[in-house]
Amino acid sequence: AQGRIAFASQSGALLSAILDWAVFQGIGFSKVVSLGNKADVSEIDLIKSWRTDPTSKVVAAYLEGVTNGQEFMRAAKEITKVKPLLVFKSGTTAAGSRAVSSHTGTLAGSEASYVAAFRQCGVIRPSSVSELFDLAIAFAQQPLPAGRRIAIVTNAGGPGIIATDAAEKNQLRLAAFTPETIANMRAKLPATASVYNPVDIIGDARTDRYAVAIDAVLKDPGVDGLIVLLTPQAVTEPKETAQLIASYSGKTRKPILTSFIGGAALQDALKVLREAGVPNYDFPEGAIAAFKAMVDHKEWREKPIEQPARFIVNSDLALESIADTRKLGRTTLGLEAMDLLEAYGFTVPQSGIARTPDDAARLATDIGFPVVMKIVSPEILHKSDVGGVRVGVRNAEEVREAFVSIVASSQRYVPQAHIEGVFIQEMVKPGREVILGASYDGQFGHLLMFGLGGIYVEVMRDVVFRVAPLTMSDAREMVNEIRSAALLRGVRGQPPADIDAIVHALLRLSQLVTDFPEITELDVNPLVVYPNGEGAVAVDSRIALSAPRS
Numbered sequence: 419a420q421g422r423i424a425f426a427s428q429s430g431a432l433l434s435a436i437l438d439w440a441v442f443q444g445i446g447f448s449k450v451v452s453l454g455n456k457a458d459v460s461e462i463d464l465i466k467s468w469r470t471d472p473t474s475k476v477v478a479a480y481l482e483g484v485t486n487g488q489e490f491m492r493a494a495k496e497i498t499k500v501k502p503l504l505v506f507k508s509g510t511t512a513a514g515s516r517a518v519s520s521h522t523g524t525l526a527g528s529e530a531s532y533v534a535a536f537r538q539c540g541v542i543r544p545s546s547v548s549e550l551f552d553l554a555i556a557f558a559q560q561p562l563p564a565g566r567r568i569a570i571v572t573n574a575g576g577p578g579i580i581a582t583d584a585a586e587k588n589q590l591r592l593a594a595f596t597p598e599t600i601a602n603m604r605a606k607l608p609a610t611a612s613v614y615n616p617v618d619i620i621g622d623a624r625t626d627r628y629a630v631a632i633d634a635v636l637k638d639p640g641v642d643g644l645i646v647l648l649t650p651q652a653v654t655e656p657k658e659t660a661q662l663i664a665s666y667s668g669k670t671r672k673p674i675l676t677s678f679i680g681g682a683a684l685q686d687a688l689k690v691l692r693e694a695g696v697p698n699y700d701f702p703e704g705a706i707a708a709f710k711a712m713v714d715h716k717e718w719r720e721k722p723i724e725q726p727a728r729f730i731v732n733s734d735l736a737l738e739s740i741a742d743t744r745k746l747g748r749t750t751l752g753l754e755a756m757d758l759l760e761a762y763g764f765t766v767p768q769s770g771i772a773r774t775p776d777d778a779a780r781l782a783t784d785i786g787f788p789v790v791m792k793i794v795s796p797e798i799l800h801k802s803d804v805g806g807v808r809v810g811v812r813n814a815e816e817v818r819e820a821f822v823s824i825v826a827s828s829q830r831y832v833p834q835a836h837i838e839g840v841f842i843q844e845m846v847k848p849g850r851e852v853i854l855g856a857s858y859d860g861q862f863g864h865l866l867m868f869g870l871g872g873i874y875v876e877v878m879r880d881v882v883f884r885v886a887p888l889t890m891s892d893a894r895e896m897v898n899e900i901r902s903a904a905l906l907r908g909v910r911g912q913p914p915a916d917i918d919a920i921v922h923a924l925l926r927l928s929q930l931v932t933d934f935p936e937i938t939e940l941d942v943n944p945l946v947v948y949p950n951g952e953g954a955v956a957v958d959s960r961i962a963l964s965a966p967r968s
């Protein structure tokens with residue numbers, strides 16, 4: 419059947435199976451293309467050409483990967499401003515072969531990069547092939563809702579509750595009806611009916627009650643879309659009710675989705691809905707998920723296009739620092755990485771490197787007590803693990819003692835370590851510790867990471883990624899998206915953390931890796947964040963560079 423879904427599949431076999439299935443389901447396509455292994459058209463070519471194809475209202479794809487991440491993102495950003503792009507992506511591509519030496523590198527996989535990239539270009543990502551089509555049909559057949567306020571009309575309590583719960587989970591809102599809408603339904607429905615959302619017209623409802631409720635809620639200016647639920651009971655009239663719904667669909671600018679729940683008893687009704695272009699879902703959650711995707715897409719389209727943030731920085735100093743590292747034949751920057759952060763506008767503690775205990779005592783006295791001391795060795799990644807960090811060192815004598823013991827402990831743990839000295843740092847006041855990072859991903863470019871810092875970062879995996887360069891909204895979303903974001907907003911009387919300082923740090927990091935693509939991995943762990951308005955300080959960092967070009 420002729421339809422309005424353009425579909426591309428990286429699996430030819432899946433494509434033919436789906437076409438067969440779709441005909442059976444009454445799903446129509448405007449275009450279907452198989453992206454074989456040696457195909458001369460790519461998914462990117464298709465996205466570009468389908469953007470302007472008037473017969474395709476929605477683009478759906480089954481992909482195992484994208485051919486060029488950056489180009490895919492550009493094409494996807496363009497198409498999603500005019501029509502929905504749904505991609506079901508299977509498989510996890512092999513990205514684990516690269517040796518990683520940072521927290522960020524360990525946590526960033528190819529899956530994280532797809533999640534980030536798709537989200538940053540408005541691509542809708544269903545979690546299954548069946549959901550891909552459930553959503554595609556809604557987009558193909560119904561108008562986009564103006565907002566997230568839905569009305570639910572049902573002839574049974576249970577499904578109404580299921581739909582309500584699903585709506586809540588999906589950040590949809592149950593519309594609050596106007597007094598007129600309520601009075602109107604109250605006058606025409608039996609006293610046992612519930613005229614509040616979800617509208618429950620009770621198990622003995624025939625089509626006339628559906629008519630009263632549907633008509634009333636669709637007229638309500640506070641309703642952006644309608645979900646009609648039906649369970650076949652003794653006097654239910656599935657086919658007539660379907661005809662009623664069909665008569666409204668297309669006459670209203672609000673989307674209507676249905677969930678007629680059942681099998682054999684509903685065949686005639688489902689045929690009516692299908693022919694009228696009213697998407698029906700086996701269960702209410704399906705209808706809610708489709709509605710949610712439509713609202714998200716609508717909001718995405720209205721979101722103004724934002725340019726990546728740029729700051730004035732000292733990139734010459736960063737360039738020099740990287741060149742110095744290269745000259746030494748190295749590809750990692752340990753605490754020297756702090757200089758790059760400073761050049762890019764991070765607040766960093768006063769510091770210096772000491773070669774001898776006396777040197778250390780002098781330096782610490784200059785900086786002011788208490789100080790923090792850290793082992794400097796290219797072979798040592800996690801300094802605390804080897805007894806290579808001492809905080810709260812209070813006077814010159816303690817500094818000399820700590821110097822000796824830090825060096826001894828580090829040598830004991832890592833006998834082959836080449837020890838260059840001890841880093842003396844101003845001790846900063848305590849705050850909330852977060853981790854920021856970047857990792858080069860072969861597919862999309864640099865991925866930026868944000869999470870709560872500390873030793874649990876790899877266990878909790880409460881981190882979020884975005885592809886660089888970041889916009890201000892990307893960075894803000896990152897901070898809000900981690901599961902433990904509430905800890906930053908402040909719990910139990912704690913003041914909120916300086917979220918703006920984290921956002922700015924993320925943006926500066928994004929600029930750093932964009933300016934220096936040879937940075938393959940970068941951790942700032944921790945960035946110590948103070949209460950709102952008081953800023954944040956980077957106290958530890960590590961950078962890995964790509965191997966020199968031979």
Ligand code: ADP
Nearest residue numbers: 767790800801802843844845846943944957958
């Ligand atoms: P590593 O991660 O290699 O073990 P860090 O430099 O991150 O070493 O230090 C470990 C911990 O010590 C940090 O997470 C932080 O809690 C604390 N710390 C490090 N430097 C400072 C500093 N300058 N002021 C206050 N606390 C610090």
Ligand code: MG
Nearest residue numbers: 943944958959
């Ligand atoms: Mg650290």
